[in-house]
Amino acid sequence: MKKIVVLSGAGMSAESGIGTFRDAGGLWEKYIIDDVATPDGFRRNPALVLDFYNQRRKQLVESKPNEGHLILAELENKYDIHIITQNVDNLHEQAGSTKVLHLHGELMKVRSTSASADVFELSNNNYEINLGDKCPKGYQLRPHIVWFGEEVPEIENAVDIVKTADILVVIGTSMQVYPAASLINYVKTTSTVYLIDPLDIEHLPTHVHVIKNIASKGLKEFVKMID
Ligand code: APR
Secondary structure, three states, X not given: OOEEEEEEOOHHHHOOOOOOOOOOOOHHHHOOHHHHOOHHHHHHOHHHHHHHXXXXXXXXXXXXXXXXXXXXXXXXXXXXXXXXXXXXXXHHHHHOOOOEEXXXXXXXXXXXXXXXXXXXXXXXXXXXXXXOOEOOOOOEEEEEEOOOOOOOOOHHHHHHHHHOOOEEEEEOOOOOOOOHHHHHHHOOOOOEEEEEOOOOOOOOOOOEEEEOOOHHHHHHHHHHHHO
């Protein structure tokens, strides 16, 4: 079975109504990264950060997987599909994909701010975390998100997966955030690389086949190309 590795970014979930970060009108035009997505921001104003992620979760529980997510889940019938996602939503899993690695954490999980960093699962009916919400050991809970300036614990696992790909398909990421964007450099020389995005992505390696389209339509083109 051919191994297809997917590297997905915010554009993958755009058709589900979840806004991207760096497009016009994206999240980082409305919020200051340093305030809501860094350890320092959380120290300065934890309530603001918790509220930001409560809003992200509210949007997620009101969303559902789009056609692109469903196409990827269905491809598991024919290929060994591994998804490495920068997205913190769980729409790949909701669509039915079984091998999903979250590089930047998961919205529907929280963890303790103590050294043990115990992780807890939230539910669709109970997804808010506020100041004063503590783990059983008495420590404040924080989002299970990799903030800017924090280690990316899954990066080594992601590199190992990319190294064994027959096909790598990059979907809906501006490739501006590292180390995620560097993963494309770990493919075997014999593997084929596709990139699906409606906009031009800068500084791509020359061997990339660009499919200039949104995720769902681009994935349909991709499936025809590899069939
Ligand atoms: N289908 C496919 N791609 C799309 C679509 C769509 N419908 N709509 C927009 N895009 C593309 C944009 O053209 C852009 O290239 O998705 C990309 C989104 O880029 P970013 O907003 O920068 O998102 P991403 O690359 O995932 O960001 C990386 O940055 O802020 C952090 O931690 C956050 O994981 C995130 C990381």
